[in-house]
Amino acid sequence: MAVLCGNLWEYNLAKVVVIDVTDDYRFSQPPLPSDLYPVLKETWMLRHQLVNRLPGENLVNGYLYDWHESPENDHDVWYVGVVQEELANQLLASSSRNN
Numbered sequence: 001m002a003v004l005c006g007n008l009w010e011y012n013l014a015k016v017v018v019i020d021v022t023d024d025y026r027f028s029q030p031p032l033p034s035d036l037y038p039v040l041k042e043t044w045m046l047r048h049q050l051v052n053r054l055p056g057e058n059l060v061n062g063y064l065y066d067w068h069e070s071p072e073n074d075h076d077v078w079y080v081g082v083v084q085e086e087l088a089n090q091l092l093a094s095s096s097r098n099n
Contacts, residue, residue: 014047014071014078018059021066021081025091034069034079047074054080064088 019037023029040060045053055065063082071078 010075012047013044014050014074015042016045016050016059016078016080017042018063018080018082020063020084022084022087025083025087031081034081037081040082045078050078054078062086 017034017039018041019034020040021031021037024031040063043059045057051068051070054068057065059065059080060082062085064085066081066083068081069079
């Protein structure tokens with residue numbers, strides 16, 4: 001008889017913590033450690049090809065993907081930095097006017 005060791009969902013799902021990094025752009029400051037940003041959302045996502053899917057995911061309404069931090073091992077948290085869409089659009093418009 002086959003015996004399963006552990007929970008299979010732990011191998012298929014990854015914990016994703018979505019953090020607001022808008023102030024980095026608003027105040028032109030260097031990035032902080034990921035665990036110091038405000039958390040907007042915590043969710044579980046399929047682990048398969050997560051690194052490729054993250055940039056296209058709409059994780060929080062009104063925010064755009066900026067970057068992600070992959071965990072060092074399979075059981076740690078993925079951090080995804082997002083920026084307020086309104087500020088991102090303002091910065092893009094401002095930079096296009098200056099060029």
